[in-house]
Amino acid sequence: MSKTSAIETFRSLAIGSKLWFRQKDTERYGEKPVEAVKVNLHDVLIVGAQFGWALDRSDIYSPVTEETLSGATKAASGHYLGWGIFDNDLQVWTTDPTVKRARVKKVRPSLIGQRFTIMSLPEGADPAIKVGMRGTMVQTGMETPLVVLDGYHRTTYIHVSHLGIHKRRPKITMDRLPPQTKQVLDLLKAKGSLTAIEAGGVLRARSLAKRISELKEAGVSIIAENKLDHTGQRYARYHLRAAA
Structure with missing residues (x-):
């Protein structure tokens, strides 16, 4: 981009636009500015740099807000450090006055209760x-x-x-039951009660207790009856509780 077109591009930008520097355009002056803010038709305010001359607040166009200026570098006198745009080799501050895109800040959800x-x-x-x-x-x-x-x-x-x-998962509701959990509910309705061995034989369900937990979370009323088999081993038989 030529020197003249860079000036024209700069002047076409809105007051308050955030710009960025190219390293090769500013290396002769020492530090590389992070960014700059256009404050009038001829000047920018520098962010994060230690060079430039001071601009009084009265030299800055009113469309630039105090919030916009909060990141600009201030001199010890309290004036803002500025940079001028003129048509000569020393004062064209960049060959590409590109608008700095605003980042969308990602707001992390609260982890309280996680x-x-x-x-x-x-x-x-x-x-x-x-x-x-x-x-x-x-x-x-x-x-x-x-x-x-x-x-x-x-x-x-x-x-x-x-x-x-732990990865948070959405609450299970009746319209979001996993497929096997729906099958367990259908079998419970058909038989009236169910054990882990019966669920494994009919549905190949490996964890009936987990499926029952999901049904309870979805609002299904289920009673667990603890029993002993002929060998003395404990097992649970789950019953659907009749609606009142």
């Missing part, structure tokens, strides 16, 4: 804290959140690098 498992132990941890213990975060927004551990007598701080965060 479950986790301890994957490793921090140095100096209480001997009562073990790998594999589970817990819940009670304060987040930091790399070392305050947590409460299942079966541990008090809250403690553990760095997130030691924690395996």
Whole structure:
């Protein structure tokens, strides 16, 4: 891009536009500015640099807000460090006055209430804290959140690098039942009751207890009856509770 077209491009940008520098255009002056803000038709304010001359607030066009100027570099006098745009080799500050695109800030959801498992132990941890213990975060927004551990007598701080965060899943509802869970419900309705052996033989369900838990989460009322088989082994028979 030629020197003249760079000036024309700069002047066509809106007041308040954020721009960025190319290294090769500013290396003769020392430090490389991070970015700049257009404040009038001839000048920019520099962000994160230690050169340029000072511009008084009165030299800046009113469309530039105080929020926009909050990142601009200030001289010791309180004036903003500026840079001028003129038609000569020394003052064309960039051959490509490109608008700096605004980033969309990703807002992380709160981890308060998030479950986790301890994957490793921090140095100096209480001997009562073990790998594999589970817990819940009670304060987040930091790399070392305050947590409460299942079966541990008090809250403690553990760095997130030691924690395996449990993936949150949406609550199971009747219209979002997994396919095998629906089959278990249909079999319960047909038979009235069900054991793990019966579910495994008919549906090849390996974990009836988990399917029952999902049905309860979805609002199905189920009663577990603990029984003994002929060998003395305990097992559970699950019954659908009749609607009132």
